[in-house]
Amino acid sequence: MQRSKVILNSPKIAIGSRADKYWSENGFLDYSKFIRPNLDLPKSLSYGSNPDLLRTKFGIAEIGFGNWVTNEDRFNYVNGLIISLYDLNKLMNIDYFLGLGLLSVSFGARGAGSALAHYESQTKIINVTRYHRGDESKLARFVATGGMGSFAHEYGHFLDYVGGEYVSPHPQVFALTGGRSVSRSRMPCNDRQRLRVITNDLLEKIIWKVPNKTPSAYYTRLAKFMMANGIESDYLIRRNELFARWFEAWVSLKLRSMNIQNKLLSQAKYSPLIYPTENEVREVDKIFQDFMKEFKSGYFIG
Structure with missing residues (x-):
């Protein structure tokens, strides 16, 4: 699975920080509040596109991205995954370790036919399809098309x-x-x-x-x-x-x-x-x- 060296080597970007302001002004728009309105992540989860947090806190073995997933997309997909695992933990209550050190997640890298998302049981990978091309704004397409809305279903397969x-x-x-x-x-x-x-x-x-x-x-x-x-x-x-x-x-x-x-x-x-x-x-x-x-x-x- 292809890793994103740009994201894996990037520092965490906290909301309101100078880095956050820099990326907002230079093209890295944060879609988190649109993916998850009324966001209430605790400070202990170090919000800000931190893949290391996915591995150490949430037990995600590996994160992969397709060639057509931009750095801004990777930033937002990682944030969305952190938020989603945090929300899922409210129901599972396993101290955030939802990936069990087994689950990998790929965004836009391992498409399977017309499926918006799919789970590979042998490799324990959830793939989420990249947002679709179109005339609407990128934000509208990011939060509503592709594999968005499918993670809970695929995590059900994982369980x-x-x-x-x-x-x-x-x-x-x-x-x-x-x-x-x-x-x-x-x-x-x-x-x-x-x-x-x-x-x-x-x-x-x-x-x-x-x-x-x-x-x-x-x-x-x-x-x-x-x-x-x-x-x-x-x-x-x-x-x-x-x-x-x-x-x-x-x-x-x-x-x-x-x-x-x-x-x-x-x-x-x-x-x-x-x-x-x-x-x-x-x-x-x-x-x-x-x-x-x-x-x-x-x-x-x-």
């Missing part, structure tokens, strides 16, 4: 695969969810594999109203959407995608309850019909909270 590899391993099923499986049945596990049991409970709730008898309103709605739009791919109903989509919706709902909007973490890019409603997310809130507690205890204590 799924890392949880299956390190917290609750299984000889036949790698990911907690069963990965790309479209099975509507519970994945094999035993009662001692608590994280897998919780994941099964969650997906059963997502898929079924009455287990193995009556599909849920959400699953029925999703099937109708696919049929109405002639979608033959099974992508939307894969178990790993259902988990990540509902995790994204859960993160968004929980942060909104704290009056937090984070445009790198989550913003709807597709039809609302593929997402759960707020009431549906509230019905699985307890399951997600149990998942986070079990993940934390299994990874850091177990």
Whole structure:
């Protein structure tokens, strides 16, 4: 993965400092307040495009950038990532170490077809696509296009695969969810594999109203959407995608309850019909909270 030597060798730039004023006057515009309004980072997080902070505080193994990502873009993507991990920690409560020393993040360097963002389970890399070209201002395109709004979804994939590899391993099923499986049945596990049991409970709730008898309103709605739009791919109903989509919706709902909007973490890019409603997310809130507690205890204590 290509590193940004310019950013990695740059000092941190504090808001209001002479360096901050210099970059603002010479082309480095800070988009942080547009990515995350009402920003409240504590001073201990040393705000200001500091990749070393991502490694030492947040456990991000490596940051990569594509050739078309400018230094100003790198400045803002790094800041956005720091802010997003800070917000995610409000829900996970693992002392900021969300990357676990395993996760790498790439901005605009590892595109995959038409995907706005994607997670590579073998290399443990989240790629966020660069903002799109267009006639609107760069700020408008930066905060609303490309992979912006996709990080929570991809981090959900990270939890799924890392949880299956390190917290609750299984000889036949790698990911907690069963990965790309479209099975509507519970994945094999035993009662001692608590994280897998919780994941099964969650997906059963997502898929079924009455287990193995009556599909849920959400699953029925999703099937109708696919049929109405002639979608033959099974992508939307894969178990790993259902988990990540509902995790994204859960993160968004929980942060909104704290009056937090984070445009790198989550913003709807597709039809609302593929997402759960707020009431549906509230019905699985307890399951997600149990998942986070079990993940934390299994990874850091177990």
